[in-house]
Amino acid sequence: MNKQKMAVIGLGHMGRHMIHRLLPQYTEKIELVAICDSDESSLHREVAEAGIRPRLYTDYRQLLDEVTLDLVYIAVPPSLHYDVARIAFEKGVHVFCEKPLANSLTEARSLVELAEKADVLHAVHFSLPLDPAVLKLRGLLEQQAIGRIQSMDLYLEFQQWPRAWQQNPWITSRQQGGYLLEVGIHWIQMIQQVFGPITHVKSEIEFPLDSNQSESRVQAVLRLHNDIEIRLSGTDQREGEERVSLVIHGEEGTLALENWCNLYRSNKDADLQPVSVDDVVSPLPILKQIIQILNGESGLIYDFHDGYNAQVVLEALRKPGEGFTDVRPQLMGDKTEGFIVTT
CATH class of the missing domain: 3.40.50.720 (NAD(P)-binding Rossmann-like Domain)
Incomplete structure (x- = not known):
């Protein structure tokens, strides 16, 4: 070979x-x-x-x-x-x-x-879509483990931006940096793979006074093709450890993917409990x-089609319009x- x-x-x-x-x-x-x-x-x-x-x-x-x-x-x-x-x-x-x-x-x-x-x-x-925790989450959703999904919360919350190991000349620039672009893009693409197309975006962003610096606070709503809404909370001033997580609220319970790869599940009126992913074989x-x-x-x-479709949503988040922006005309296929x- x-x-x-x-x-x-x-x-x-x-x-x-x-x-x-x-x-x-x-x-x-x-x-x-x-x-x-x-x-x-x-x-x-x-x-x-x-x-x-x-x-x-x-x-x-x-x-x-x-x-x-x-x-x-x-x-x-x-x-x-x-x-x-x-x-x-x-x-x-x-x-x-x-x-x-x-x-x-x-x-x-x-x-x-x-x-x-x-x-x-x-x-x-x-x-991210092929991480063992996400594959396990997807399997639980297919089994209706928490019933019909009602809503989701996405947290992109950092003590500071950039993080200590990310020091470079562009990571904080409004043109090329910021946590929406660097971290949020992973979650946008994963959501598109697991839950289907994001079709509407509403975003409010606070920027520092320095026009060259990336976003500080973000509040947004991503609406899926089936009208389920994902509330996004972003900040570079979080107290305590950073949180990069997706919490899925269903009629019969909750699934939480905390800090990228830690999966938790709860039933109604019960605390979240860890879910093992040791039985999952990932293609990564x-x-x-x-x-x-x-x-x-x-x-x-x-492929690049996936990259483009994730960027459609990313740009709608980073450049808010009035109310919801319908991104469907820009997406490539389904x-x-x-x-x-x-x-």
Whole structure:
């Protein structure tokens, strides 16, 4: 079996995770042939720590022009996603992109069109719907464990933004940063996969006086296609530990996905109790699914259409209108499942 030749562009938190944690699990199937980051000292430090010897670049355009690739992993700031992916598609390279898909809805739609024209694999790094706790939650919902869903609450509440491990020049910028864009996009996409399309958005946002800074407080309502409403509460001034959670209220009880991966359940008039997910087999990581697809096997990914549909809702949240905004005219189809594909 020939190894897939891969490049990593961007050595922020996710790029470092890729070269230090994920790729070492698949050395028999992937060859990391090149890495790009604008910080040359970071390049040399990270490859030394990883014990690898790929070609090193500070200019992604030069890398994509000089190196023969099968797959590129894009982990640069959102404003660069479009240009990197565009060049990769022009060269017929498969693309694995971090979220959000792009820095605007216009760019996201264009990337979908470019991906379709290139006829190569295109995936966004959405993993939350395939997390064991979410898979367990989905199974309980299918079993009507809490009866008919009445409403939901989504909490994106932080002591500060950015968090201590997220220090970089763009994470707090109104253009590219903020917790709605960085964290909220995961939950928007997961909700779209598990519960169906979000069709209407109503949002109120408070920003700092500095016009360059991202949101401070958010109060919003996301309305699903079946009229179930999700109340969103966001802040960067939470007292106590951060809370990133979805609570689902049903006629017969409650399900709560607390802090990403801790699942709880209660019946009527009972306290929430932990739910074990030890019996759940997850297809994660997404990289494994991509490798399967590139090797001609079936795989489960979330493609650029999924990235675009999540960005439709994200942009409606970040740029409120008067009352509810109907986002249905902008959505692409009624796609609520992961993309299963073979090559």
